[in-house]
Amino acid sequence: MTLLLSRWQFGITTVFHFIFVPLTIGLALLLAIMQTAAYRARDDEAKRAKWEQMAVFWRRLFLINFAIGVVTGIVQEFQFGMNWSMYSRYVGSVFGAPLAVEALLAFFLESTFLGIWIFGKGRVSDRIHLASIWLVSIGTMLSAYFILAANAWMQHPVGYKIQGNRAIMTNFWAVMTNNTLISSFLHVFTAALVTAAMLMLGVSAWHLRRSQKAGAGAHPVFSTSAKLALIVGSVAVVATMFFGDNQARLMETQQPMKMAAAEAQYNTQNGASFSLLTLGNLSGDPIFQIRIPHALSVLSDNSWDGPVQGINQVQAKEQATYGKGSYVPVLWVTYWTFRIMVGCGMLMFVGLLWGLWLMYRRKVDTSTWFLRLAVPALLLPFVANATGWIFTEMGRQPWVVYGLLKTAKGVSPIGTGYVVTTLIGFTAIYTVLAIIDFALMAKYAKLDADSVDEHDGPTTPGNDTGAGVDVHQDDDDDRAPALIY
Amino acid sequence: MTMTTMATAAPAYTGLEIFWFLVIAVLWVGHFALEGFDFGVGMLLPVVGKTDLDRRVMINTIGPVWDGNEVWLLVAGGATFAAFPNWYATLFSGFYLPLFLILAALIFRGVAFEYRSKREMPKWHLAWDHAIFWGSLVPSLLWGVAFANILRGTPIGPHQTYLGSFFNLLNVYSLLGGVTTLLLFALHGSIFLSLKTTEDIKERAEGVAKVLAPAATLALLAFLAWTYVNARDAHYVGIVPPFVPILAIIAVAVVGWLMRENLAGWAFIANAVAMVGLIATIFLNLYPRVMVSSISPVYNLTIGNTSSAPYTLKVMTIVALIFTPLVLVYQSWSYWVFRARVRRPAIGAVLPVADPPGTDDTPGAATADGVPAATADPAGTPSDGGTR
Numbered sequence: 001m002t003l004l005l006s007r008w009q010f011g012i013t014t015v016f017h018f019i020f021v022p023l024t025i026g027l028a029l030l031l032a033i034m035q036t037a038a039y040r041a042r043d044d045e046a047k048r049a050k051w052e053q054m055a056v057f058w059r060r061l062f063l064i065n066f067a068i069g070v071v072t073g074i075v076q077e078f079q080f081g082m083n084w085s086m087y088s089r090y091v092g093s094v095f096g097a098p099l100a101v102e103a104l105l106a107f108f109l110e111s112t113f114l115g116i117w118i119f120g121k122g123r124v125s126d127r128i129h130l131a132s133i134w135l136v137s138i139g140t141m142l143s144a145y146f147i148l149a150a151n152a153w154m155q156h157p158v159g160y161k162i163q164g165n166r167a168i169m170t171n172f173w174a175v176m177t178n179n180t181l182i183s184s185f186l187h188v189f190t191a192a193l194v195t196a197a198m199l200m201l202g203v204s205a206w207h208l209r210r211s212q213k214a215g216a217g218a219h220p221v222f223s224t225s226a227k228l229a230l231i232v233g234s235v236a237v238v239a240t241m242f243f244g245d246n247q248a249r250l251m252e253t254q255q256p257m258k259m260a261a262a263e264a265q266y267n268t269q270n271g272a273s274f275s276l277l278t279l280g281n282l283s284g285d286p287i288f289q290i291r292i293p294h295a296l297s298v299l300s301d302n303s304w305d306g307p308v309q310g311i312n313q314v315q316a317k318e319q320a321t322y323g324k325g326s327y328v329p330v331l332w333v334t335y336w337t338f339r340i341m342v343g344c345g346m347l348m349f350v351g352l353l354w355g356l357w358l359m360y361r362r363k364v365d366t367s368t369w370f371l372r373l374a375v376p377a378l379l380l381p382f383v384a385n386a387t388g389w390i391f392t393e394m395g396r397q398p399w400v401v402y403g404l405l406k407t408a409k410g411v412s413p414i415g416t417g418y419v420v421t422t423l424i425g426f427t428a429i430y431t432v433l434a435i436i437d438f439a440l441m442a443k444y445a446k447l448d449a450d451s452v453d454e455h456d457g458p459t460t461p462g463n464d465t466g467a468g469v470d471v472h473q474d475d476d477d478d479r480a481p482a483l484i485y
Numbered sequence: 486m487t488m489t490t491m492a493t494a495a496p497a498y499t500g501l502e503i504f505w506f507l508v509i510a511v512l513w514v515g516h517f518a519l520e521g522f523d524f525g526v527g528m529l530l531p532v533v534g535k536t537d538l539d540r541r542v543m544i545n546t547i548g549p550v551w552d553g554n555e556v557w558l559l560v561a562g563g564a565t566f567a568a569f570p571n572w573y574a575t576l577f578s579g580f581y582l583p584l585f586l587i588l589a590a591l592i593f594r595g596v597a598f599e600y601r602s603k604r605e606m607p608k609w610h611l612a613w614d615h616a617i618f619w620g621s622l623v624p625s626l627l628w629g630v631a632f633a634n635i636l637r638g639t640p641i642g643p644h645q646t647y648l649g650s651f652f653n654l655l656n657v658y659s660l661l662g663g664v665t666t667l668l669l670f671a672l673h674g675s676i677f678l679s680l681k682t683t684e685d686i687k688e689r690a691e692g693v694a695k696v697l698a699p700a701a702t703l704a705l706l707a708f709l710a711w712t713y714v715n716a717r718d719a720h721y722v723g724i725v726p727p728f729v730p731i732l733a734i735i736a737v738a739v740v741g742w743l744m745r746e747n748l749a750g751w752a753f754i755a756n757a758v759a760m761v762g763l764i765a766t767i768f769l770n771l772y773p774r775v776m777v778s779s780i781s782p783v784y785n786l787t788i789g790n791t792s793s794a795p796y797t798l799k800v801m802t803i804v805a806l807i808f809t810p811l812v813l814v815y816q817s818w819s820y821w822v823f824r825a826r827v828r829r830p831a832i833g834a835v836l837p838v839a840d841p842p843g844t845d846d847t848p849g850a851a852t853a854d855g856v857p858a859a860t861a862d863p864a865g866t867p868s869d870g871g872t873r
Contacts, residue, residue, distance in 0.1 A: 070552065072592070074592070074595075075592070077559055080573075094797070100568075100801060101804055107560070113819075115549035119823065120823075123825075166570075168794040418581050421582065440600065443604075483827065485544050485598055485602050
């Protein structure tokens with residue numbers, strides 16, 4: 001029971017954390033781009049004002065979102081010790097290192113320069129203020145890289161040896177350049193950009209539609225935001241699919257069971273078809289199915305008639321290697337989460353291409369159906385992100401570290417009552433936070449682009465002298481920090 | 486160097502294990518000395534902050550830096566995981582519910598800073614003020630409770646498994662430890678506020694500091710004396726040179742005097758020294774143990790039987806030696822950037838317009854909170870504040 005509840009707790013925490021994190025990663029980079037554009041246009045007042053206004057608008061949403069990403073990240077760091085202490089003992093020597101390095105390299109960078117970025121305008125030069133958002137963005141990417149290094153090691157352990165009853169790191173470089181890591185980082189990072197772009201597109205579309213209905217012209221902030229989102233989003237969605245495909249190929253050799261489970265494919269096949277959807281059950285005898293011939297072989301082996309291993313064959317093989325037991329994950333979860341993820345990705349791909357075409361014909365601002373559909377479509381990346389993680393983690397079961405340690409062996413020897421308490425506690429907290437967050441996001445997303453909030457800080461261009469004057473007379477420093485919070 | 490007389494599993498420690506034990510102590514010092522004051526500011530919100538605007542000023546003194554301060558905790562957690570996985574595993578699975586409370590507190594506190602200003606409703610502000618207060622108070626108390634228990638000993642049995650329950654962690658000694666850190670942090674916050682605010686907020690903070698200083702001194706004196714008695718009775722005093730706890734007590738004892746002499750900067754340093762002395766006493770008393778078993782010394786967790794593989798420690802050492810100086814440089818620089826005092830009139834200077842149109846906030850709510858309207862004299866007058 002402790003095991004089951006601990007798994008639910010881990011899953012809930014991780015999925016909740018990952019609602020916010022991709023948006024943080026993506027928006028940080030987009031904000032850095034906007035602020036760079038504003039900085040470069042500093043001699044062209046109209047252009048500069050537009051980019052700066054954009055940065056102010058998206059910054060509010062970024063900060064609301066950032067806060068939850070940070071605090072749920074704290075839980076992530078400590079829950080390995082709380083609920084998965086046996087796992088922590090087993091993997092600590094390998095798995096702990098990227099976590100510690102993440103905190104040292106990424107968290108300090110993000111948090112310190114976020115402080116400079118939020119509060120520092122007017123106190124540091126514009127150039128340093130611009131550098132600080134880039135450093136925040138780099139911090140979010142580093143953070144993603146190190147935490148995915150830890151996760152990739154669970155999917156595909158490298159650079160270790162088993163000593164006694166634990167895994168010992170033998171090659172840090174191998175852990176940090178794991179091919180599973182590079183592939184999943186690129187997939188996650190580009191997906192984060194898609195997430196931010198889809199949100200930006202959806203919110204901009206809502207505003208553009210509203211001005212259309214009011215008979216007003218498109219606001220340059222939203223018009224430009226929509227275009228930026230379309231360009232970044234289209235490139236990123238193609239890249240996400242490309243790296244996702246790359247991951248599938250690695251999966252076929254590294255975790256064949258996961259690939260088979262994604263498809264609920266029972267037997268090894270040459271030229272395997274891709275099942276689009278299934279009605280009935282997944283036990284190999286469906287009521288109704290749509291399949292694309294040869295597609296699965298192409299996806300996972302890059303060849304028309306390549307072999308794709310089936311569940312039964314992999315089960316037999318793993319049983320021979322690791323001993324008796326079932327090595328099959330929960331099929332309906334893997335099958336459907338994989339399909340939902342890919343489906344959302346495909347929809348976004350089509351939608352973004354449509355938008356690009358409209359943009360080419362200069363019709364984004366005046367289109368009706370595109371803008372109308374772009375608003376609900378902002379949910380797609382969030383669904384894809386969640387299902388993607390559920391798939392890759394559930395698909396690895398029963399292993400917590402593939403081939404080395406089963407999930408059941410990793411759980412803490414603690415009473416069920418404790419886990420029930422924290423499961424209820426964390427879930428209640430997340431629910432409350434989610435409601436507040438969505439309400440605030442909606443409120444600030446609907447704000448006019450021209451509205452200025454006192455919490456946005458000084459609107460006049462920063463004092464270019466930066467820090468360094470009034471050294472000895474803090475009390476007389478008239479550039480007192482703005483009250484942002 | 487080791488003076489242990491007990492039967493521990495592997496008494497041959499490599500230099501790196503000792504080094505990482507030291508690193509983790511330093512990380513906790515960083516967390517206490519830095520986040521200590523932002524916890525303190527949070528706890529003092531209802532005491533020093535008479536109006537919504539006062540509290541806003543207080544929150545903005547820590548606004549740019551609290552998140553960076555909290556990272557010291559995350560690095561301490563990550564470093565413990567990487568360098569002493571068994572310590573990390575036993576500590577956090579053993580001290581399960583207190584850790585949950587700390588995490589819950591830090592969650593609400595963290596979002597409170599950002600969300601408090603997002604709606605101009607007095608009730609909304611007040612709710613988040615509560616979150617900041619409790620979110621600061623709970624960890625301030627519980628980290629002291631946790632360290633006192635680590636040192637006092639908890640029921641740790643074979644296989645480094647915690648066999649006790651939540652209630653084993655509640656005892657007079659550990660609660661005294663909790664009260665000690667709570668008072669030290671509150672004092673730290675009040676000194677910080679007196680350095681970073683002006684006028685009546687500053688005066689109230691100074692008043693609070695003068696009351697808290699003797700209380701914190703008494704608590705620290707009692708806690709360290711009890712710690713010494715415990716150690717003597719257990720015939721295990723670790724490797725604590727007596728001057729370390731004595732220095733800690735003297736440091737906090739002079740805080741009140743320094744505050745009366747208007748030397749708040751020195752008082753802040755003295756209080757930080759007291760925290761260094763407290764952490765140093767705990768860690769030196771522990772050494773080479775990292776968690777004490779109350780069942781039998783055989784089950785003690787030590788730097789030897791909890792540590793990571795030598796290779797991991799070596800890699801981590803290289804990474805830490807390269808990047809820690811860099812982090813220290815830019816974090817110190819950020820404190821330098823925000824060295825100016827935060828004052829109420831500054832709000833008038835940054836207020837471009839009143840309420841944004843098109844929000845669901847009631848018009849004029851900003852002025853109701855005591856925020857001067859856009860047309861107010863940017864120079865501001867003291868009467869601008871606290872008018873609600």
